[in-house]
Amino acid sequence: PGTQLPFDPSKKTVVVLGSGWGSTSFIKNLDMSEYNVIVVSPRNFFLFTPLLPSVAVGTIDSKSILTPIRYVTRHKPRQVVVIEADAKSVDPVAKTVTLADETEVQGAVSTTTINYDYLVYAVGAETQTFGIPGVKEHACFMKEIQDAETMRRRFMDCVESAGFPGQSPEEIDRLLHMVVVGGGPTGVEVSGEIHDFLEDDLKSWYPELAEHIKITLVEALPSVLPMFSKSLIEYTESTFKESKIDVLTKTMVKEVKPKSVVLQMPDKSIKEVPVGMVVWAGGNKPRDISVDLMKKMSEAQTNRRGISVDECLRMQGTDGSIFALGDCTASSYAPTAQVAAQQGAYLARAFGQMAHRDRITAELAAAQTAGDNEQAQTLQKQLSRYDRLRPFHYSHQGSLAYIGSDRAIADIMFFNFTIASSGVATYLFWRSAYISTLFSLRNRVLVANDWLKTRIFGRDLARD
Ligand code: FAD
Ligand code: NAD
Numbered sequence: 001p002g003t004q005l006p007f008d009p010s011k012k013t014v015v016v017l018g019s020g021w022g023s024t025s026f027i028k029n030l031d032m033s034e035y036n037v038i039v040v041s042p043r044n045f046f047l048f049t050p051l052l053p054s055v056a057v058g059t060i061d062s063k064s065i066l067t068p069i070r071y072v073t074r075h076k077p078r079q080v081v082v083i084e085a086d087a088k089s090v091d092p093v094a095k096t097v098t099l100a101d102e103t104e105v106q107g108a109v110s111t112t113t114i115n116y117d118y119l120v121y122a123v124g125a126e127t128q129t130f131g132i133p134g135v136k137e138h139a140c141f142m143k144e145i146q147d148a149e150t151m152r153r154r155f156m157d158c159v160e161s162a163g164f165p166g167q168s169p170e171e172i173d174r175l176l177h178m179v180v181v182g183g184g185p186t187g188v189e190v191s192g193e194i195h196d197f198l199e200d201d202l203k204s205w206y207p208e209l210a211e212h213i214k215i216t217l218v219e220a221l222p223s224v225l226p227m228f229s230k231s232l233i234e235y236t237e238s239t240f241k242e243s244k245i246d247v248l249t250k251t252m253v254k255e256v257k258p259k260s261v262v263l264q265m266p267d268k269s270i271k272e273v274p275v276g277m278v279v280w281a282g283g284n285k286p287r288d289i290s291v292d293l294m295k296k297m298s299e300a301q302t303n304r305r306g307i308s309v310d311e312c313l314r315m316q317g318t319d320g321s322i323f324a325l326g327d328c329t330a331s332s333y334a335p336t337a338q339v340a341a342q343q344g345a346y347l348a349r350a351f352g353q354m355a356h357r358d359r360i361t362a363e364l365a366a367a368q369t370a371g372d373n374e375q376a377q378t379l380q381k382q383l384s385r386y387d388r389l390r391p392f393h394y395s396h397q398g399s400l401a402y403i404g405s406d407r408a409i410a411d412i413m414f415f416n417f418t419i420a421s422s423g424v425a426t427y428l429f430w431r432s433a434y435i436s437t438l439f440s441l442r443n444r445v446l447v448a449n450d451w452l453k454t455r456i457f458g459r460d461l462a463r464d
Helices: 021-029 049-056 069-073 145-162 169-175 185-205 230-242 288-295 337-370 373-386 424-437 441-457
Strands: 012-017 035-041 045-047 066-068 081-084 086-091 096-101 110-115 118-121 125-127 177-181 214-218 245-248 252-256 260-264 270-274 277-280 284-286 322-324 398-404 407-414 417-423
Touching: 012 021, 012 337, 021 035, 021 069, 021 337, 035 069, 045 069, 049 145, 049 185, 049 424, 066 069, 069 081, 086 288, 145 169, 145 185, 145 277, 169 177, 169 270, 177 185, 177 270, 185 214, 185 245, 185 398, 230 245, 230 398, 230 407, 230 417, 284 288, 337 373, 398 424, 407 424, 417 424, 424 441
Parallel strands: 012 035, 012 118, 035 081, 118 322, 177 214, 177 277, 214 245
Antiparallel strands: 045 066, 086 096, 096 110, 125 284, 252 260, 260 270, 398 407, 407 417
16 A cells, blocks of 8 residues: 655655644654655644634634644645545554545545554544433534534524524523533633623623523532642632532533433432533543554553553554654643643654664664774764653643633642642733744734734624
8 A cells, every 4th residue: 555645765754643732743843854744634724722712702713723734834844745634544563544535525535545654643532421322412512623613603593592582581591501511621711701701792782681691510520620729729619609600510411412411419319401502521532543543452552541652652562663642642641732742842852863863873784884893883872872762751831721701720830839820910821821822923913813803892793
Protein backbone atom coordinates (compact mmCIF):
# COMPACT_ATOMS: atom_id res chain seq x y z
CA PRO A 1 0.00 0.00 0.00
CA GLY A 2 1.01 3.64 -0.30
CA THR A 3 -0.22 6.79 -2.00
CA GLN A 4 1.75 9.09 -4.30
CA LEU A 5 2.55 12.05 -2.09
CA PRO A 6 5.31 14.69 -2.33
CA PHE A 7 8.17 12.78 -0.87
CA ASP A 8 11.90 13.06 -0.23
CA PRO A 9 13.14 9.46 -0.06
CA SER A 10 16.21 10.48 1.99
CA LYS A 11 13.98 11.69 4.85
CA LYS A 12 11.84 9.75 7.26
CA THR A 13 8.07 10.18 7.00
CA VAL A 14 6.15 11.39 10.03
CA VAL A 15 2.38 10.96 9.95
CA VAL A 16 0.58 13.19 12.44
CA LEU A 17 -2.97 12.20 13.39
CA GLY A 18 -5.11 15.10 14.60
CA SER A 19 -5.18 18.89 14.37
CA GLY A 20 -5.86 19.63 18.04
CA TRP A 21 -3.72 21.00 20.86
CA GLY A 22 -1.10 18.24 20.85
CA SER A 23 -0.58 17.86 17.11
CA THR A 24 -0.72 21.58 16.31
CA SER A 25 1.90 22.34 18.93
CA PHE A 26 4.05 19.53 17.48
CA ILE A 27 3.67 20.81 13.90
CA LYS A 28 4.34 24.40 14.92
CA ASN A 29 7.59 23.51 16.70
CA LEU A 30 8.94 20.77 14.42
CA ASP A 31 11.92 21.42 12.16
CA MET A 32 10.23 20.29 8.94
CA SER A 33 13.45 20.25 6.93
CA GLU A 34 14.30 16.97 8.63
CA TYR A 35 11.16 14.97 7.76
CA ASN A 36 8.40 14.32 5.26
CA VAL A 37 5.31 15.38 7.23
CA ILE A 38 1.74 14.32 6.56
CA VAL A 39 -1.04 15.65 8.79
CA VAL A 40 -4.35 13.77 8.84
CA SER A 41 -7.44 15.07 10.59
CA PRO A 42 -11.20 14.94 9.93
CA ARG A 43 -11.35 18.70 10.57
CA ASN A 44 -9.06 20.99 8.62
CA PHE A 45 -8.64 23.42 11.51
CA PHE A 46 -7.38 23.81 15.06
CA LEU A 47 -10.11 24.55 17.63
CA PHE A 48 -9.32 26.76 20.62
CA THR A 49 -11.44 24.74 23.09
CA PRO A 50 -11.24 27.08 26.13
CA LEU A 51 -13.59 29.54 24.41
CA LEU A 52 -16.03 26.92 23.08
CA PRO A 53 -18.65 27.56 25.83
CA SER A 54 -18.63 31.26 24.82
CA VAL A 55 -19.50 30.24 21.25
CA ALA A 56 -22.42 28.17 22.55
CA VAL A 57 -24.27 31.32 23.67
CA GLY A 58 -23.07 33.59 20.87
CA THR A 59 -20.62 35.71 22.91
CA ILE A 60 -17.98 34.74 20.37
CA ASP A 61 -18.44 33.76 16.75
CA SER A 62 -17.43 30.19 15.95
CA LYS A 63 -15.00 31.18 13.19
CA SER A 64 -13.07 33.39 15.64
CA ILE A 65 -11.68 30.39 17.55
CA LEU A 66 -10.77 28.25 14.55
CA THR A 67 -7.40 28.33 12.80
CA PRO A 68 -7.14 26.47 9.49
CA ILE A 69 -4.34 23.97 9.91
CA ARG A 70 -2.78 25.10 6.62
CA TYR A 71 -2.16 28.52 8.24
CA VAL A 72 0.09 26.70 10.69
CA THR A 73 1.91 24.66 8.05
CA ARG A 74 2.27 27.24 5.28
CA HIS A 75 5.30 29.09 6.70
CA LYS A 76 7.30 25.91 7.07
CA PRO A 77 10.46 25.52 4.96
CA ARG A 78 9.14 22.30 3.41
CA GLN A 79 5.69 21.47 2.16
CA VAL A 80 3.53 19.68 4.68
CA VAL A 81 0.83 17.44 3.26
CA VAL A 82 -2.52 18.03 4.94
CA ILE A 83 -5.24 15.45 4.37
CA GLU A 84 -8.76 16.01 5.65
CA ALA A 85 -9.79 12.47 6.54
CA ASP A 86 -10.56 10.16 9.42
CA ALA A 87 -7.83 7.72 10.32
CA LYS A 88 -9.68 4.43 10.55
CA SER A 89 -6.97 2.05 11.66
CA VAL A 90 -3.28 1.82 12.40
CA ASP A 91 -1.17 -1.21 11.59
CA PRO A 92 1.85 -0.97 13.91
CA VAL A 93 3.61 -3.92 12.23
CA ALA A 94 3.28 -2.81 8.58
CA LYS A 95 3.57 0.84 9.81
CA THR A 96 0.57 2.05 7.87
CA VAL A 97 -2.51 4.13 8.56
CA THR A 98 -5.75 3.61 6.68
CA LEU A 99 -7.72 6.79 6.03
CA ALA A 100 -11.26 7.47 4.91
CA ASP A 101 -12.69 10.61 3.37
CA GLU A 102 -16.34 10.58 4.35
CA THR A 103 -17.40 14.01 3.09
CA GLU A 104 -20.73 14.23 1.27
CA VAL A 105 -19.24 15.70 -1.93
CA GLN A 106 -17.54 12.40 -2.63
CA GLY A 107 -20.83 10.53 -2.82
CA ALA A 108 -19.03 7.44 -1.57
CA VAL A 109 -16.38 6.94 1.08
CA SER A 110 -12.83 6.97 -0.34
CA THR A 111 -10.18 5.07 1.54
CA THR A 112 -6.43 4.92 1.19
CA THR A 113 -3.46 3.62 3.14
CA ILE A 114 -0.27 5.58 3.84
CA ASN A 115 3.06 4.50 5.27
CA TYR A 116 4.91 6.06 8.17
CA ASP A 117 8.32 5.79 9.76
CA TYR A 118 7.05 7.64 12.82
CA LEU A 119 3.44 8.12 13.85
CA VAL A 120 2.49 11.04 16.09
CA TYR A 121 -0.82 9.93 17.48
CA ALA A 122 -2.92 12.79 18.92
CA VAL A 123 -6.56 12.05 18.07
CA GLY A 124 -7.88 13.33 21.41
CA ALA A 125 -10.82 11.70 23.16
CA GLU A 126 -14.57 11.59 22.79
CA THR A 127 -17.26 12.45 25.31
CA GLN A 128 -17.91 9.80 27.94
CA THR A 129 -21.60 8.88 28.18
CA PHE A 130 -21.19 5.69 30.27
CA GLY A 131 -23.81 4.12 27.96
CA ILE A 132 -26.51 6.07 29.80
CA PRO A 133 -29.73 5.74 27.78
CA GLY A 134 -30.79 8.74 25.71
CA VAL A 135 -27.61 10.82 26.13
CA LYS A 136 -26.42 10.43 22.53
CA GLU A 137 -29.93 10.91 21.15
CA HIS A 138 -31.23 13.82 23.23
CA ALA A 139 -28.36 15.74 24.84
CA CYS A 140 -26.06 18.37 23.36
CA PHE A 141 -22.31 17.89 23.81
CA MET A 142 -19.57 20.49 24.25
CA LYS A 143 -16.51 19.10 22.48
CA GLU A 144 -16.52 20.17 18.85
CA ILE A 145 -17.45 23.45 17.17
CA GLN A 146 -20.66 21.85 15.81
CA ASP A 147 -21.65 20.99 19.40
CA ALA A 148 -21.54 24.66 20.42
CA GLU A 149 -23.56 25.63 17.35
CA THR A 150 -26.11 22.86 18.02
CA MET A 151 -26.48 24.00 21.63
CA ARG A 152 -27.07 27.62 20.60
CA ARG A 153 -29.73 26.57 18.08
CA ARG A 154 -31.41 24.27 20.60
CA PHE A 155 -31.38 26.97 23.27
CA MET A 156 -32.94 29.57 20.95
CA ASP A 157 -35.49 26.96 19.80
CA CYS A 158 -36.53 26.43 23.42
CA VAL A 159 -36.83 30.18 24.02
CA GLU A 160 -38.83 30.85 20.84
CA SER A 161 -41.11 27.82 21.39
CA ALA A 162 -41.75 28.97 24.95
CA GLY A 163 -42.95 32.27 23.43
CA PHE A 164 -45.40 30.55 21.10
CA PRO A 165 -48.95 31.74 21.85
CA GLY A 166 -50.99 29.55 24.12
CA GLN A 167 -48.17 27.54 25.73
CA SER A 168 -49.18 26.25 29.15
CA PRO A 169 -47.15 27.53 32.14
CA GLU A 170 -45.86 23.97 32.70
CA GLU A 171 -44.67 23.73 29.09
CA ILE A 172 -42.97 27.14 29.34
CA ASP A 173 -41.17 26.02 32.49
CA ARG A 174 -40.14 22.76 30.83
CA LEU A 175 -38.82 24.45 27.69
CA LEU A 176 -36.87 26.97 29.72
CA HIS A 177 -35.26 24.46 32.08
CA MET A 178 -31.61 24.02 31.01
CA VAL A 179 -29.81 21.10 32.63
CA VAL A 180 -26.02 20.84 32.44
CA VAL A 181 -24.61 17.44 33.40
CA GLY A 182 -21.08 17.29 34.80
CA GLY A 183 -19.56 19.67 37.32
CA GLY A 184 -16.10 19.58 35.77
CA PRO A 185 -14.74 22.80 34.21
CA THR A 186 -16.73 22.28 30.97
CA GLY A 187 -20.09 21.98 32.76
CA VAL A 188 -19.30 24.91 35.08
CA GLU A 189 -18.26 27.19 32.22
CA VAL A 190 -21.33 26.28 30.13
CA SER A 191 -23.62 27.01 33.11
CA GLY A 192 -21.90 30.37 33.65
CA GLU A 193 -22.24 31.32 29.98
CA ILE A 194 -25.96 30.39 29.84
CA HIS A 195 -26.46 32.53 32.93
CA ASP A 196 -24.69 35.51 31.26
CA PHE A 197 -26.86 35.16 28.15
CA LEU A 198 -29.92 35.24 30.37
CA GLU A 199 -28.82 38.26 32.41
CA ASP A 200 -27.29 40.36 29.64
CA ASP A 201 -29.67 39.72 26.77
CA LEU A 202 -32.71 37.55 27.32
CA LYS A 203 -33.98 39.66 30.22
CA SER A 204 -34.29 42.65 27.88
CA TRP A 205 -35.44 40.84 24.71
CA TYR A 206 -37.78 38.28 26.28
CA PRO A 207 -38.83 39.93 29.57
CA GLU A 208 -41.95 37.77 29.87
CA LEU A 209 -39.90 34.55 29.55
CA ALA A 210 -36.62 35.40 31.24
CA GLU A 211 -37.81 34.78 34.76
CA HIS A 212 -38.93 31.26 33.83
CA ILE A 213 -35.43 30.26 32.72
CA LYS A 214 -33.87 27.86 35.17
CA ILE A 215 -30.34 26.46 35.03
CA THR A 216 -29.47 23.26 36.89
CA LEU A 217 -25.98 21.81 37.13
CA VAL A 218 -25.94 18.11 38.04
CA GLU A 219 -22.80 16.47 39.44
CA ALA A 220 -22.43 12.92 40.70
CA LEU A 221 -19.53 13.75 43.07
CA PRO A 222 -19.86 15.67 46.36
CA SER A 223 -18.61 18.92 44.80
CA VAL A 224 -18.04 20.64 41.48
CA LEU A 225 -14.53 21.30 40.10
CA PRO A 226 -12.64 18.74 42.22
CA MET A 227 -9.35 19.78 40.55
CA PHE A 228 -9.51 23.34 41.97
CA SER A 229 -8.61 24.57 45.49
CA LYS A 230 -11.27 24.21 48.15
CA SER A 231 -11.75 27.98 48.47
CA LEU A 232 -12.40 28.27 44.72
CA ILE A 233 -14.94 25.43 44.82
CA GLU A 234 -16.76 27.29 47.60
CA TYR A 235 -16.51 30.57 45.69
CA THR A 236 -17.99 28.94 42.57
CA GLU A 237 -20.81 27.33 44.53
CA SER A 238 -21.69 30.62 46.25
CA THR A 239 -21.50 32.58 42.96
CA PHE A 240 -23.82 30.01 41.37
CA LYS A 241 -26.19 30.33 44.31
CA GLU A 242 -26.29 34.12 43.83
CA SER A 243 -26.78 33.60 40.09
CA LYS A 244 -29.68 31.23 40.81
CA ILE A 245 -27.93 28.30 39.15
CA ASP A 246 -29.08 25.21 41.05
CA VAL A 247 -26.17 22.93 41.81
CA LEU A 248 -27.22 19.35 42.53
CA THR A 249 -24.22 17.42 43.83
CA LYS A 250 -24.20 13.71 44.71
CA THR A 251 -26.87 13.45 42.03
CA MET A 252 -26.52 11.18 39.04
CA VAL A 253 -28.26 11.39 35.68
CA LYS A 254 -29.60 7.93 34.88
CA GLU A 255 -31.42 8.61 31.63
CA VAL A 256 -32.07 11.47 29.23
CA LYS A 257 -35.49 11.44 27.60
CA PRO A 258 -36.71 13.79 24.83
CA LYS A 259 -38.44 16.07 27.36
CA SER A 260 -37.00 15.07 30.74
CA VAL A 261 -34.02 13.76 32.67
CA VAL A 262 -34.13 10.96 35.19
CA LEU A 263 -32.05 11.76 38.28
CA GLN A 264 -30.84 9.58 41.12
CA MET A 265 -30.92 11.89 44.11
CA PRO A 266 -28.42 11.76 47.03
CA ASP A 267 -30.89 9.63 49.03
CA LYS A 268 -31.02 7.20 46.04
CA SER A 269 -34.60 8.14 45.21
CA ILE A 270 -35.40 8.57 41.51
CA LYS A 271 -36.82 11.82 40.20
CA GLU A 272 -37.90 12.69 36.65
CA VAL A 273 -37.45 16.37 35.84
CA PRO A 274 -38.93 18.11 32.75
CA VAL A 275 -36.27 19.84 30.58
CA GLY A 276 -35.97 21.86 27.40
CA MET A 277 -32.27 21.24 26.84
CA VAL A 278 -29.63 18.96 28.34
CA VAL A 279 -25.94 19.72 27.86
CA TRP A 280 -23.74 16.70 28.55
CA ALA A 281 -20.24 17.38 29.90
CA GLY A 282 -19.55 14.01 31.53
CA GLY A 283 -15.81 13.74 30.78
CA ASN A 284 -13.63 11.85 28.30
CA LYS A 285 -13.26 8.32 26.95
CA PRO A 286 -10.89 6.90 24.31
CA ARG A 287 -11.95 6.96 20.65
CA ASP A 288 -12.71 3.66 18.89
CA ILE A 289 -9.53 3.91 16.79
CA SER A 290 -7.46 4.16 20.01
CA VAL A 291 -9.25 1.19 21.60
CA ASP A 292 -8.64 -0.78 18.40
CA LEU A 293 -4.94 0.17 18.36
CA MET A 294 -4.54 -0.73 22.04
CA LYS A 295 -6.08 -4.16 21.40
CA LYS A 296 -3.27 -4.84 18.90
CA MET A 297 -0.79 -4.76 21.80
CA SER A 298 -3.11 -5.90 24.53
CA GLU A 299 -0.39 -7.04 26.93
CA ALA A 300 1.25 -3.61 27.13
CA GLN A 301 -1.96 -1.58 26.79
CA THR A 302 -4.20 -2.43 29.71
CA ASN A 303 -5.34 1.01 30.90
CA ARG A 304 -8.98 1.56 29.92
CA ARG A 305 -8.61 5.34 30.19
CA GLY A 306 -6.32 5.48 27.16
CA ILE A 307 -2.95 4.74 25.61
CA SER A 308 -0.03 4.03 27.96
CA VAL A 309 3.22 5.74 26.99
CA ASP A 310 6.73 5.77 28.43
CA GLU A 311 8.48 8.89 29.78
CA CYS A 312 9.34 9.95 26.21
CA LEU A 313 5.73 9.52 24.98
CA ARG A 314 6.52 6.31 23.06
CA MET A 315 3.51 4.04 23.00
CA GLN A 316 4.11 1.03 25.23
CA GLY A 317 4.32 -2.26 23.34
CA THR A 318 5.60 -0.71 20.10
CA ASP A 319 9.10 -0.57 18.61
CA GLY A 320 9.32 3.16 19.38
CA SER A 321 7.82 4.33 16.10
CA ILE A 322 4.48 5.44 17.60
CA PHE A 323 4.38 8.48 19.90
CA ALA A 324 1.08 9.32 21.61
CA LEU A 325 0.16 12.55 23.37
CA GLY A 326 -2.72 14.56 24.78
CA ASP A 327 -6.19 13.34 25.68
CA CYS A 328 -5.81 9.96 23.93
CA THR A 329 -3.21 8.91 26.51
CA ALA A 330 -3.67 7.71 30.07
CA SER A 331 -1.01 9.24 32.27
CA SER A 332 -0.59 10.98 35.59
CA TYR A 333 -1.40 14.30 33.88
CA ALA A 334 -4.90 15.73 33.54
CA PRO A 335 -6.33 15.70 30.01
CA THR A 336 -5.81 19.40 29.38
CA ALA A 337 -4.73 21.66 26.54
CA GLN A 338 -1.81 22.76 28.67
CA VAL A 339 -0.44 19.21 28.91
CA ALA A 340 -1.11 18.38 25.23
CA ALA A 341 0.58 21.59 24.01
CA GLN A 342 3.67 21.02 26.18
CA GLN A 343 3.87 17.41 25.00
CA GLY A 344 3.65 18.55 21.36
CA ALA A 345 6.49 21.05 21.83
CA TYR A 346 8.56 18.45 23.70
CA LEU A 347 8.05 15.89 20.95
CA ALA A 348 9.09 18.37 18.25
CA ARG A 349 12.38 18.88 20.14
CA ALA A 350 12.77 15.11 20.53
CA PHE A 351 12.27 14.68 16.77
CA GLY A 352 14.97 17.27 16.16
CA GLN A 353 17.29 15.23 18.36
CA MET A 354 16.33 12.00 16.58
CA ALA A 355 17.08 13.56 13.17
CA HIS A 356 20.48 14.65 14.47
CA ARG A 357 21.14 11.15 15.78
CA ASP A 358 20.14 9.57 12.44
CA ARG A 359 22.45 11.95 10.56
CA ILE A 360 25.43 11.16 12.82
CA THR A 361 24.68 7.43 12.56
CA ALA A 362 24.81 7.65 8.75
CA GLU A 363 28.06 9.66 8.87
CA LEU A 364 29.53 7.17 11.32
CA ALA A 365 28.70 4.27 9.00
CA ALA A 366 30.32 6.15 6.11
CA ALA A 367 33.46 6.90 8.19
CA GLN A 368 33.71 3.26 9.25
CA THR A 369 33.33 2.07 5.66
CA ALA A 370 36.03 4.50 4.58
CA GLY A 371 38.26 3.28 7.43
CA ASP A 372 38.54 6.80 8.92
CA ASN A 373 38.94 5.75 12.56
CA GLU A 374 39.60 9.21 13.96
CA GLN A 375 36.42 10.61 12.42
CA ALA A 376 34.50 7.51 13.52
CA GLN A 377 35.62 8.02 17.14
CA THR A 378 34.57 11.69 17.11
CA LEU A 379 31.20 10.75 15.66
CA GLN A 380 30.76 7.95 18.18
CA LYS A 381 31.26 10.47 21.00
CA GLN A 382 28.75 12.85 19.44
CA LEU A 383 26.28 10.02 18.99
CA SER A 384 26.35 9.12 22.67
CA ARG A 385 25.07 12.67 23.40
CA TYR A 386 22.04 12.30 21.12
CA ASP A 387 21.28 8.65 21.68
CA ARG A 388 18.99 8.92 24.70
CA LEU A 389 15.91 11.12 24.60
CA ARG A 390 15.34 13.32 27.61
CA PRO A 391 12.04 12.43 29.34
CA PHE A 392 9.02 14.70 29.06
CA HIS A 393 8.67 17.08 31.98
CA TYR A 394 5.36 18.87 32.57
CA SER A 395 5.39 22.36 34.02
CA HIS A 396 1.97 23.25 35.44
CA GLN A 397 1.16 26.92 34.93
CA GLY A 398 -2.12 26.81 36.86
CA SER A 399 -5.82 26.30 36.19
CA LEU A 400 -8.33 28.90 35.07
CA ALA A 401 -12.08 28.76 34.57
CA TYR A 402 -14.82 31.27 33.78
CA ILE A 403 -17.86 30.93 36.05
CA GLY A 404 -20.17 33.62 34.62
CA SER A 405 -21.19 37.06 35.98
CA ASP A 406 -17.81 38.48 34.85
CA ARG A 407 -16.01 36.31 37.39
CA ALA A 408 -13.34 33.68 36.97
CA ILE A 409 -11.37 31.41 39.26
CA ALA A 410 -7.68 30.63 39.03
CA ASP A 411 -5.19 28.39 40.76
CA ILE A 412 -1.97 30.09 39.71
CA MET A 413 1.41 28.47 40.21
CA PHE A 414 3.98 30.74 41.82
CA PHE A 415 7.25 28.84 42.16
CA ASN A 416 6.06 25.78 44.05
CA PHE A 417 3.00 27.40 45.59
CA THR A 418 -0.56 27.53 44.34
CA ILE A 419 -2.29 30.88 44.69
CA ALA A 420 -6.08 30.73 44.58
CA SER A 421 -7.64 33.79 43.04
CA SER A 422 -11.21 34.64 42.09
CA GLY A 423 -13.51 37.47 41.08
CA VAL A 424 -13.60 40.26 38.52
CA ALA A 425 -9.82 40.87 38.45
CA THR A 426 -9.30 37.15 37.80
CA TYR A 427 -11.84 37.43 35.01
CA LEU A 428 -9.73 40.16 33.37
CA PHE A 429 -6.71 37.92 33.84
CA TRP A 430 -8.70 35.02 32.28
CA ARG A 431 -9.48 37.18 29.26
CA SER A 432 -5.93 38.39 28.79
CA ALA A 433 -4.50 34.89 29.31
CA TYR A 434 -6.78 33.42 26.66
CA ILE A 435 -6.37 36.23 24.18
CA SER A 436 -2.61 35.86 24.41
CA THR A 437 -2.71 32.05 23.98
CA LEU A 438 -4.99 32.24 20.93
CA PHE A 439 -3.21 30.82 17.96
CA SER A 440 -2.73 33.79 15.66
CA LEU A 441 -3.03 37.54 15.55
CA ARG A 442 -6.07 37.01 13.31
CA ASN A 443 -7.82 35.00 16.05
CA ARG A 444 -6.87 37.58 18.70
CA VAL A 445 -8.37 40.39 16.66
CA LEU A 446 -11.54 38.39 15.92
CA VAL A 447 -12.11 37.39 19.56
CA ALA A 448 -11.38 40.89 20.91
CA ASN A 449 -13.80 42.27 18.33
CA ASP A 450 -16.49 39.72 19.34
CA TRP A 451 -16.13 40.68 23.02
CA LEU A 452 -16.47 44.35 22.12
CA LYS A 453 -19.42 43.70 19.81
CA THR A 454 -21.22 41.71 22.51
CA ARG A 455 -20.57 44.44 25.08
CA ILE A 456 -21.99 47.15 22.79
CA PHE A 457 -24.80 45.38 20.91
CA GLY A 458 -25.46 42.28 23.00
CA ARG A 459 -25.49 38.72 21.71
CA ASP A 460 -27.02 37.79 18.40
CA LEU A 461 -30.43 36.20 18.89
CA ALA A 462 -30.88 34.99 15.29
CA ARG A 463 -31.32 31.22 15.24
CA ASP A 464 -29.20 30.18 12.24
P1 FAD B 1 -7.85 17.54 20.68
O1 FAD B 1 -7.50 18.96 20.86
O2 FAD B 1 -9.25 17.10 20.99
O3 FAD B 1 -7.50 17.16 19.17
C1 FAD B 1 -7.78 15.91 18.63
C2 FAD B 1 -7.67 16.03 17.12
O4 FAD B 1 -7.75 14.75 16.52
C3 FAD B 1 -8.79 16.87 16.50
O5 FAD B 1 -8.25 17.68 15.51
C4 FAD B 1 -9.69 15.82 15.89
O6 FAD B 1 -10.43 16.31 14.79
C5 FAD B 1 -8.65 14.78 15.45
N1 FAD B 1 -9.17 13.44 15.26
C6 FAD B 1 -10.21 12.84 15.86
N2 FAD B 1 -10.38 11.59 15.38
C7 FAD B 1 -9.42 11.41 14.45
C8 FAD B 1 -9.07 10.34 13.58
N3 FAD B 1 -9.76 9.20 13.58
N4 FAD B 1 -8.05 10.50 12.74
C9 FAD B 1 -7.34 11.67 12.71
N5 FAD B 1 -7.61 12.71 13.51
C10 FAD B 1 -8.64 12.57 14.36
N6 FAD B 1 -7.83 22.55 28.68
C11 FAD B 1 -7.10 23.51 29.28
O7 FAD B 1 -5.93 23.27 29.59
N7 FAD B 1 -7.63 24.73 29.55
C12 FAD B 1 -8.89 25.05 29.23
O8 FAD B 1 -9.35 26.16 29.49
C13 FAD B 1 -9.69 24.07 28.56
N8 FAD B 1 -10.96 24.34 28.22
C14 FAD B 1 -11.71 23.40 27.60
C15 FAD B 1 -13.02 23.68 27.26
C16 FAD B 1 -13.81 22.73 26.64
C17 FAD B 1 -15.23 23.06 26.28
C18 FAD B 1 -13.26 21.46 26.34
C19 FAD B 1 -14.10 20.41 25.65
C20 FAD B 1 -11.97 21.15 26.69
C21 FAD B 1 -11.18 22.11 27.33
N9 FAD B 1 -9.86 21.83 27.70
C22 FAD B 1 -9.11 22.80 28.31
C23 FAD B 1 -9.28 20.52 27.44
C24 FAD B 1 -8.50 20.54 26.12
O9 FAD B 1 -9.30 21.02 25.07
C25 FAD B 1 -8.01 19.15 25.75
O10 FAD B 1 -7.28 18.62 26.81
C26 FAD B 1 -7.15 19.23 24.49
O11 FAD B 1 -7.97 19.55 23.40
C27 FAD B 1 -6.42 17.92 24.23
O12 FAD B 1 -5.64 18.07 23.09
P2 FAD B 1 -5.45 16.84 22.09
O13 FAD B 1 -4.55 17.30 21.01
O14 FAD B 1 -5.11 15.61 22.82
O15 FAD B 1 -6.92 16.57 21.50
P1 NAD C 1 -14.49 16.16 33.76
O1 NAD C 1 -14.12 14.73 33.62
O2 NAD C 1 -13.56 17.08 34.40
O3 NAD C 1 -15.89 16.28 34.53
C1 NAD C 1 -16.99 15.46 34.21
C2 NAD C 1 -17.89 15.42 35.42
O4 NAD C 1 -19.12 14.81 35.05
C3 NAD C 1 -17.31 14.58 36.55
O5 NAD C 1 -17.16 15.40 37.68
C4 NAD C 1 -18.31 13.47 36.74
O6 NAD C 1 -18.49 13.14 38.09
C5 NAD C 1 -19.58 14.07 36.15
N1 NAD C 1 -20.52 13.07 35.65
C6 NAD C 1 -20.27 12.07 34.78
N2 NAD C 1 -21.39 11.34 34.57
C7 NAD C 1 -22.36 11.89 35.32
C8 NAD C 1 -23.73 11.57 35.51
N3 NAD C 1 -24.31 10.55 34.91
N4 NAD C 1 -24.44 12.35 36.35
C9 NAD C 1 -23.86 13.40 36.98
N5 NAD C 1 -22.57 13.74 36.83
C10 NAD C 1 -21.83 12.99 36.00
O7 NAD C 1 -14.88 16.64 32.27
P2 NAD C 1 -14.76 18.08 31.61
O8 NAD C 1 -15.29 19.13 32.48
O9 NAD C 1 -15.30 17.94 30.23
O10 NAD C 1 -13.19 18.28 31.50
C11 NAD C 1 -12.40 17.38 30.73
C12 NAD C 1 -10.94 17.80 30.81
O11 NAD C 1 -10.76 19.05 30.16
C13 NAD C 1 -10.44 17.98 32.24
O12 NAD C 1 -9.13 17.56 32.35
C14 NAD C 1 -10.49 19.46 32.45
O13 NAD C 1 -9.53 19.91 33.38
C15 NAD C 1 -10.23 20.00 31.06
N6 NAD C 1 -10.94 21.29 30.93
C16 NAD C 1 -10.33 22.37 31.51
C17 NAD C 1 -10.99 23.59 31.47
C18 NAD C 1 -10.33 24.78 32.12
O14 NAD C 1 -9.20 24.65 32.57
N7 NAD C 1 -10.98 25.92 32.17
C19 NAD C 1 -12.25 23.73 30.86
C20 NAD C 1 -12.84 22.59 30.32
C21 NAD C 1 -12.16 21.37 30.36
